[in-house]
Amino acid sequence: MPVTPGFTRYLEAPELEKLTQQVAALRKMERVLQGLIPASLGPYTAVQSLKAGKLCLACSSPAHAAKLRQLSTRIKDGFTARGFEVTAIQVETQASGLPAAAERHKTEPQPMPAAARQAFNQLADDLPDSELRRSILKLTQSKLP
Numbered sequence: 518m519p520v521t522p523g524f525t526r527y528l529e530a531p532e533l534e535k536l537t538q539q540v541a542a543l544r545k546m547e548r549v550l551q552g553l554i555p556a557s558l559g560p561y562t563a564v565q566s567l568k569a570g571k572l573c574l575a576c577s578s579p580a581h582a583a584k585l586r587q588l589s590t591r592i593k594d595g596f597t598a599r600g601f602e603v604t605a606i607q608v609e610t611q612a613s614g615l616p617a618a619a620e621r622h623k624t625e626p627q628p629m630p631a632a633a634r635q636a637f638n639q640l641a642d643d644l645p646d647s648e649l650r651r652s653i654l655k656l657t658q659s660k661l662p
Contacts, residue, residue, distance in 0.1 A: 542567075546601065550574070553595040554588060565611075570604035572596060575611040582608045629657070 546564045554562060561581045565573040572593070576582050585592070589606045596603040629637075637657045644650040 546572075546596070549596060549599050549601070550592065553592050554585070558584060565609070567601065567603065570602050571607055572601075572603045572605070573607045573609065575609050577611070579610055582610050629659075 543564055550564055551559050561577040563575045565575050574585055576585055585608045593603050593606055634657050637653050641650050641653040
């Protein structure tokens with residue numbers, strides 16, 4: 518599809534350049550944040566803005582907000598160490614746009630690797646008849662993919 522001169526002028530507009538820079542800065546801050554917080558909080562947390570030294574974060578539940586507040590010094594120090602001027606952190610609960618707190622990453626069960634299955638079977642063979650032995654055998658014989 519050919520690019521028209523009008524479209525090229527639109528892409529080179531100063532307003533679009535400014536917006537592109539803001540999006541790039543938010544993405545960079547998002548990567549920094551994800552590196553500073555536990556992976557379990559990552560899907561439920563987002564950077565909203567950084568204005569006048571105040572870093573605004575959004576999360577999907579009050580419980581996540583409380584955890585972020587506990588980590589605020591670590592987050593602030595991490596951002597400062599990476600060249601951002603952060604003097605305060607504001608955490609807001611904002612359900613829209615973020616996964617619900619009750620929602621977990623839904624992943625398909627992974628098959629047990631053959632080596633693990635073999636090791637568990639060997640362990641079960643070495644154990645006397647017990648609840649532990651039966652549980653191990655049940656685990657290795659499950660019909661998970």
